[in-house]
Amino acid sequence: MPPKNKNKFNIELNEASDVHREIANVFQDCQLNPSGFKRNATLLKLIQKKAFESNLESSFNLSFTKLINKVLPVKKSEIVGDRIIKLTTKFIMEIKKDEEKEKELKRKRKLNAKKKNNQNNDENNSEEDHDDDDDEEEEEEDTLCLKFISYFLRHLLRGIDSKDKNVRYRIIQLLGCIVTCLEEIDNELYNNIIWNVQKRLCDKEPNIRLKAVLCISRFQGDEDDEDEHGVNRSTAKLLSILQNDPSPEVRRAALLNIDKSPLTLPYLVERAKDLNTITRKMVYSRIMKEVGDFRKFEKTLRENLLLWGLKDREQSVRNSAIKMFTNQWLSDVNNNLLELIERLHIINSEVAPLAMKYFFQNRSDIVSNMKLDKKFWGNLNAETAFLARTFFNHCQSNNLQEYLEKSFPEAAEFATLISKYFTVRKKIMLEYEQNDPIFLKNINTSNNNTFQSYSNIENELDSQYANDLKEINFIMEQLLTIAKDYDFSDDFGRREMLQVLRSSLTNDKLTDVLIKYTLQTIRKLSISENDFCQMMTEIVSDIRDTGENDINENDKDQDKEKDDEDLDDENGDKSPLKSGSRSPSKSQKKNVEEIESPDVMIQCLYIVKHMLELTRQPLENNIPVSSLLDSIVTTSIRSQNKILREIGIHCLGLGCLLDKQLTIGQLRFFGLCCAKAPEKLQIICLKIIFDILATHGTSVLDIEGNIDTLSMNKLFYRTLKRFNKPKVQALSAEGLCKLYLADILVDEELFETLILAYYNYQNSKNQDLLQALTFCLPVYAFSHPKHQKIMASVAADAFYRLLDNYDEFLDKLEPEDMDTMVEPQQILQNLIHWTNPQNIVNSTEEEQNKSTNHLMIILDLLNGILSGSIDNPKYRKIIIMNLSKFYLAKEINFESLKELNKLISAFSERVIPDCDGISKNSFNKFKTKFAKLFEEAEELNNDKETEKETDASQDSQDQEYVSAFIKESEVESPSKENEIDNHNENSVEGGLKKDVLENENDKNDKNNENDGNDEKDEMNVKVKRENDSFVHIDNLSENNQSEIIEIDSDGDISME
Template sequence: MAVKNSTKQTPKKKAQSNILEQSKITKASALSSLKTIVPQIFMDAQRPNEHLRSDSIRLRDVQLACCLNSPHLIGELEDIDYEGEALFIKEVFRNINKVLPIRKKEPHADRIVRFIAGFLQYNQQRDGIAKDEFVKLKRRNAKLEAKKKARAEAQRDIDDDPMSEVEEEEEDEEEENEDEDDSMDDDEDDEETISSRFVGSLLRHLLKGFTAKGIFVRTRCCQIIALSISSMGEIDEDLYQDLRTALFDRIIDKEASVRIQAATTLCRLQSADADVDPTDGKTILQKLMWCLQNDPSSEVRRVILFNIDPIAETLPYIVERARDVDAINRRVVYLKPLSDMPDFRMLSLEERNQILKWGLNDRNPLVKKAVSKMLSEKWISHANNNLIEFLERLDIMKPQVTEIAESVLDAFFTARMDIVNDISFDAEFWNNLTPESAFLAKVLIKFLQKDHTLDERLDAILPEVTRHAFNLKYYNDLYRSPTQSAQDYEFITTQMLETAMCLDYADEVGRRKMFELLRDILKSCELSEDHLSKIVRIFRLISLNERDFTRTIIEIIFDIQEQLNNPDELTETPAKKSRLEDSFASSLEISDPVTDMTDPTDIDSLVIRLRCLSISVQNSDVVLREEGLHCLGLCCTLDKTLAQHNVALFIQCIKNGHEGILKKAIVVLFDLMMTYGVQNLTVQIESSDEIREVFEFCIDHDTLEIQAITTEGLAKLMLAKRFQDDEILRLMILLYFFPVTDQDNNKVQQCLTYFFPAYSYSSADHQTSLSNVTILALEELCNTYSDLKSDEIMVNPMQISDMLADWTDPRKLAKLHLNDVTIDDEIKPNVHGRLAIEALNIIYNEPAGLKRKTMCHFILRLYLEKLDTSQLAEIKRLIHAINTERPIKEVLTRNAFTKLLNTIESNIEEYNQENGLDPNPETEKEETEQEEAAAKEDNTEKEDSEKDEEDIEKEADI
């Protein structure tokens, strides 16, 4: 849609023209049957299988008959009949108005809206044809005039150089004709037609509906403009500004359906209008980006994503929507704007990593599929369908990209198996590796190993072990040589080592060759930590067994110790030895645990390990001490006696060690408890409460990571029934609901969010343990909430009480959902009965305040049916006492307690009737006591009255 000036110029008319467009019906017939023809066309247009193009042609025919006095001729202005035009527009608007109040998604109304848009589009096409024919006619006439003048001038007598004068005159005539054509084109652009006049009238009519009270009227008006905006041609500048202002108001309409249509229209105008709205200083594009960020409706955000142009100004907002709460919107991000980019390098490195990481790890499989489609069809085309060039553009050598690049290629291979089947790695490929090609080979081999149906393809591309060992040595030597490409060769060596983990070492010759090569590499001092860890893992893979692996690593460590005598290597060797022991410990973690230590060779191996570890744990070097402690913990998992002997050491490290040692020690302690149980580990500890003190210390630690490690470890121990302590459980409840500040520990929150329901619903004993600390924790949380600071956020205690009541509900036990377990046999509601009694005592003792309200709310959430009669009687007594001595002021709560009391009384009565007991013995006792008290009061009053009478008689006698 273009905007034109409202100033009109008087166009020039041609005397001779041809008929361009003429109605098939007469003017009189059209005007007389206007109220019949137009409604019939609208009726036909709403039919399900109707061809809207033919209906648009019919309505155009009626428009020509009503609005023109004579046929439309090429090169001439339309002879408009303004009275007939007014009648036509009025009748069309009357039929349009019938559609406006109809609710959205009504098929018949939607077809009428599409018909209106189609009619405007057809009118625009007819105007375009008229302009083209006019231009052709002008050029044809100009050529004829030029030829006539040329012949006339050629016959004249020319004294001097006749040919040059003729050429000059012809050039002058051509320039005059061109100037005339340009002026006539300008006049034609400003020509007012019945189509442009209809568009202006329709816009003004629909703008009135933008402020209507009816939701559907506003929606339909915006919908018609949204569908027709591209077919409206040029409109007046003032009218365009009115439309723009109205759309800005509708983009913040309270109804999402209206905002959707307004956003669609503004998206059509985003590239054609950069003017600033004077009310807030924002352009159309900026307003759309604000809606994309803040609009609560997922459909509004989706419409903007579908229609927004992926340019530098919009890409940051588009990337944000990759984390949209709506899965469809996340999918649209990858299928539409990110796929329409001309080059994915328009995204910054950080943005690229974010969208790939979020998309490939999305919980919705359709989003993952959309990412794979974007990578395999769109982004690969940006790199000329070349995988190596694609990896170059991804900059895979950067550490933050390498992590996600493997997932990117996995998704690509999954979507394009045709490329997987075409890839081959020959000798020339392995001899001329680049960082990208080495990475591609590694990822493809790993991908093929995951699917056993592709074993044949894997055998075709997997290199021989011997050949791979030679290639690895070649690139490792290049990496160690002083060259400018050392970083590239380091990356290639890393990929070669990872590829070596995928090889088949059944070939003894290749296995020995790889073994010797890795042994030589380990003995060298110039070795990165990344390479070291991978080499140790390959050693574990090619070793005959764990004993052989352990012996080999220890021999290498001894060889490094011997190198300490060499002063040139003195600065390098200790650090390398520490890294080697770290890698050795990591390999032990992934190896099979050795539980049988009866074999003398195993005991000797363990003794050798401990000799190395005792030196490491006592070393002054922080890193070496941490890794030595880690290795000692791994060895303790292999022998129970060793674990019992060293548990005091781990506890001492937790209490007195620095942060790094503390983290290692607490992890080791949890692993040992999970392996042997708490009771077996505390045999040699002086006090059994020492373990609890350690956990309390770690839960209350200032470091968030230590809190998270402790919480996760305790959750695992309690779920496995390896450790149980009510006080620790209370601290975990307090930690979960404690006020949140800027430094919120998300790891703790996520862990406990899963732990408490799983722990409570898994066992009745767990519910009992939780109920032992429920009231204490709830009281403390109420006090904390009362003292809350302005910068702290905390869950309302009433909501906390809801969760605690739900976790201790005996009906929620997981085993009750089994088919062979009956609810009546398994439910033991004594837990809620005890909690109700404790809460009622607090209500009785608390005169008012948050704690009293919370406890009242808590009691009403408890399951108090099928309790013991003693508990029911006690609850009844406490409620009577509260109602009598300290009644509840809130009407709703008081009524709820009255209803609860009636339920309890009916349960007691029902129980007594079933068991043949006296009905309400407690009530009879209370009534007897009340009668005795009343009798005593009567006797006292009688005695007082007799004394008063005696006194009166004495006074009278006196």
Template structure:
């Protein structure tokens, strides 16, 4: 009978009371097992789900009997959430907590999926989708976790967001209110101060991207009903917009990485994804290539985008990023190849992904082909580089031949001898392509595409010819004759001139090379004076701005008749001038390329003297912009080869740098600074071009309005100062002002140059630190006033930050430890005296506060001179007595500085005798300075006294340099 009773009790339905001990016993056991290993999670999830279904069957009627209470679900949910709360307080990095969180997310996903299958099996309507027990459990758990989003504990916020991110894919269909609540909570956590919280918030938010588009469309007409305007404004931002902002601006690399992994590529997000190829974090840059770009179809990228991103990757400083870029090339090859098996056809199509007519595109395409040779060598090894290959060249195949041969040459591959064409054969191939190009250029109907294609093929063949072996005399003569023929032809594209000269230079001495080129230039100049026949001149150009009034009416019959009557009259003059201009410009381009390739002094090559007088000087004096620009460049190159010509032309070039604009101004400035670096700033003293004139030019060059010209001037002056050629403190102060002023914030080239210059300049030489210390007070005063007048404070750092940077640059502890160079340990001791003097003179509250805040940042070495410290303390005492500080913050900072100095030097200073103090020059100077300022009340005299001290410091610096 007892046994039968137990059996009956075992089959009795569960109740809330009977479930309580079961939940108390089994839930902790299941969660405890889940924290040990993930291998048992599937089994534990099944057991937990079975218990959940068992509890969901337990219901109780309501008090009025009209409804049913889900008491079993409630009991399970309460205990389940209690167990979920345990890992929420465990810090990041604990494996047991991570396993439990994954277990919870896995159970939620399993339960929701089981509910979905159950509804499908029962053919329930979609309206009842939220009525399943799993949906109710998930909704309650989500509400519980969202409350944890607002927790003060960063650990709780991290675990709650982590769990939501893991289970968000398992939520199934949720109502609009729950969706907006979840989205708003995640948007808020995206701005959390903890990077780990932001990272998981980004992961969770990214899973709402697809749902967000439909939700935004549905809610577009309901925005006016939102109670909280700020919250509504935040919700209006799409998930994609938020993720793009995080990807672009979040300071934590791991948060940007999460956005990079989870942001779906689209026209909106693609530019931000591509910008991660410039991320400061190496891992993010690598993943941008291996994860993002590898999954984006080539058709989704423009030619410019392909060139930019691949160029960045293949030129990256980190090998890991370059390796990922090469793998991307292999991925693109697979997309291009498709079912194609012909290696040459695949490579031609791959090269077609880039713009070979663009210099940047050409460079990237060359890097891409080199990567292709490494990752897919089989494609190029199957190509036959025989005569038939060179007889049917296209831009892509010509480019392939040059790059592949260069690759084999750099790798010292034995394949080069079998593939490289002999000089004679290449000369014939090049002759054929050149003839075809000339025919295209002389055709009555111009075809820009054919011209560009022919020019590119000829250029690649000439580039290939540069590196050939010219031991074969017959081939050498054939190639050199062809080069002379091409250079003498008036239709040779300017881009081919330097390449042709490189071939000429390959097998000749420099003197013979110059003779040949001078003969070519003279031949071109003769042609420029032989343009006389009507057949050469052709019909006048209606659009020529320099045409005469008779040409303007060429469409009128009377005008044409009048022009015929005049024969070779004024109607031909404008076209003749234009033709002669083209030939003169071509001559200048040839001379420029020549001067860029020779190294011997100009006096040793008398054959160039005639070109200087007949071509270069008149070109500099002409009003035509193009000719004058090339003439100035040629003149500058001549000056680099001849010091006497540099002396004669320096002032002319300096005036041109002030009167020209744009590219010409940049070229002239580069030439001037090259001359100064080569010849020194004192090279013109014998001709009246003294140091004062050179320094005046340097100062005026910093006043450029054009950002490129200003950056060029800064780069040139930085070179001179690093070389020790320029030590003027006025120029140095101008550089300091340019670096920190807000006006140069939009000139990254200038800022980047100075950000490298100042640390190297200061830490490499103690004398340079002394110079920076001498100009610091004046510069900081100016910059403080500029900052106060600046409306956009974000364009400029605060004066305190500027001062701290200047103090860091003058820190003798950071000076480079080099042989025969002794650090100036007292530089900041003297700077402290200058700061206290500035504090003494300053009447503005912000100014006094600034100097007091900077004083404690100075390095006062234990080996400092006792009398100098005595002068510093004396000056501080006079300041407190005569001009005490009213504000607490600067007063406390000054007191801390004084206390630190007295703690270190107090006994030593007290031990000084009155005789030593009276005989000290630095103490006497401080007393005199204070008496003068207090006696006359004149700050100007105080400034003058300080300037006298700076002059003496400058003299000391010059002595140190000597």
């Protein structure tokens, strides 16, 4: 290190070597003393000025770039490189600042000079001004600062395509820092920098791409460089990086540095679905703050932003989204909660209830101050009703009884409130019907248009009334949602509410959603399920009777009109128009029945549908429900009206879930509808079939005269191959996965069809199907060993068939469509991963080592190659390269390992000689690894055989011991023959594992006149194995004395 000068600002430069030495000293000091950047930058500025005064400007530029060249190869991790770059940036900022000061001083001098001059000739003055401007422009072009920056940038650009990644990194880092300091730049140099930096956006090194993003983001302010859509070209490049770069760090850099504008906002919100958790979190915690007021977002953007954030799988992302909604967005609307709710467009919002749930959970200060008074309840709109419902749900779930009592009315008052809004809804509908007779005429006389349900009647109304009807329906939905969880412990309030709901259900022509909530509330208010079903049956009967009365009244009106027309004809007042418009009374009655009857039937079917959803009792014990199925549902299924058929089939499916016998009789009908009906009806029937199998299992199949398992599997197979109906495909895949996960279905061929559907190119755009299988296939494989075994049994065959599918489409696709096809390499790796026994949850190491899943796949793959099923060298190479990824252990069945060993030998002789070097090396590694494993398995198998032989020999020896004892016992104690025989049998069969032999001998010795006893003593014989050398037999006599009989290894018996 050179000695320090007492005054570093006293510099003398006489030669180029002096310039080089001084710059080198500054660089050296910068590396050793990182805190003196400003002083070192001042030194460099002074050296440059002295060099310029000494006509050594070119020497300064050359020496500076030479020293910078030594920094370029420094690795990213070396901090000295960053220090030099920081010094360079500081130096350029300083000389740029001095240049601006000098320009400002010159401008002030010129202004002062102009004020002192006596302006006699305006033209001369204007010419002088023009000359002065030209001189200033020349001075600007020739300034020391601009010349150095231009020289230095061009020098850096020469090495931006270097093969050394460190050089590329340092150059792009320097360019980014320098461009930040510049306010303007030469056009030619600007285009050169843009061109080269854009190339680095595609660099293979992520850290280089990141620095390129930072550099090109500085050029977004150029209004002259815009495409046909008004987007700056640099911004367009950053948008492409934001969507497509594989590195999350690079995507985050683009996200942070891209201009926030209405054009880029959708792309910024899109990053809320980024694969990287940190990036998703950054969208909510930082980007949205930079964007500003959320009210300038489009409705769809707001909805998606909240939906993706509040339903994110990571808690940290959800917390950031919650904080954004509860704090930032509330602050944007000046803490006006109702305005915040209004901005969510709650009537059709999917995320609004979830957002308010999190809002109340995290803003307890607002909850504690909330109070819903009578004025609030008397003037409900969509926002206030939604606020009441979400607040009620929050209080219910958190048991906040004091808030419920303070803000919500008594049960009877609440029933009156609901009745009031039902009345308002009815008035809105009647008001429009009275003001628009043309609408009623179209409804009553149209024979060609399909009748629409009252749930969609607003589509036929005037827009003003449609909006009013939609809002009042939404208000009623909120109130009924509250009612189904309301406290009706007060019997008077319960009866009032029940009366209101029954009346509305019968007379108010409710929508499907309102019927659903109404029935849920009535079910809660009912005494029992039978009472509920009986009540619904009565309501349906009342609705049908009302409908018949309406038809009769219309018939009377039409007959009266006919009589009036006939009277006019008799008086000679005939009109061709009137005559042509008349029709017979019977025809009119038929038209009225065709139009009015579906209206009543649809409302009744909705009631039956939601009643069945709330019923759990079997149909055989529920007569009211059975009668409704026979009278309403069967009639609707036979109707020509599509809506009636769809709802009727749905109701029939719900009924089948309650009755197994009904299911057996109707399953064939559902299968036929699923095979031949329109797509919408196919989806309904397919859902019903899956629900039936999930409820009743496969016990409803293979019954004589009904559908069998094979036919059902064929049906599922066909639905998976309907590429022109992606919704049916996705539903079939999802339903099959659920049945397989529940072990309801176990067929291997059908499961293989799921794998084929997942990788089939024709399904590459069916995102619903891909999402379902992406989750379900690995979950199924990892959930249980038998699941994984099923997947392993079909993996090889599925791979063969997918290779054929790949070849089939490979020649048909355009190059741009090739990215949508999954490569065979990826397919095989996925199958290996899914069938790896180490991935099974809660599996022990012993179970993993004994698994033959991967061994089974290897045998199938190698046999396929040997048999010629796979003759493409590319595919053979893929299989060989992945052999080492299979999991094999020495504990696997040895006979299977011997089979694989023979197969490897045959493979080495017949296939490997024709392979390339990479395949040979990969196979040899696998072969060496397997040879070692096979040797260990063979030793383990030999140990097991030896152990078995030892056990067999020991068992034989035990039998000899027992036989010797039996013989001796027969000699010494003939009276105990039966006891010893029994002992011998148990000893031989059990291998002396049963130690206690108990026998009771009750014999009468009539020949023994000396003994006066008629019975012999009980004899307990115990056999004990000790030290493998002898057996102890305790002969317990009546005197409790133990007589020990020892049998040594030679079979000799001794008694003690």
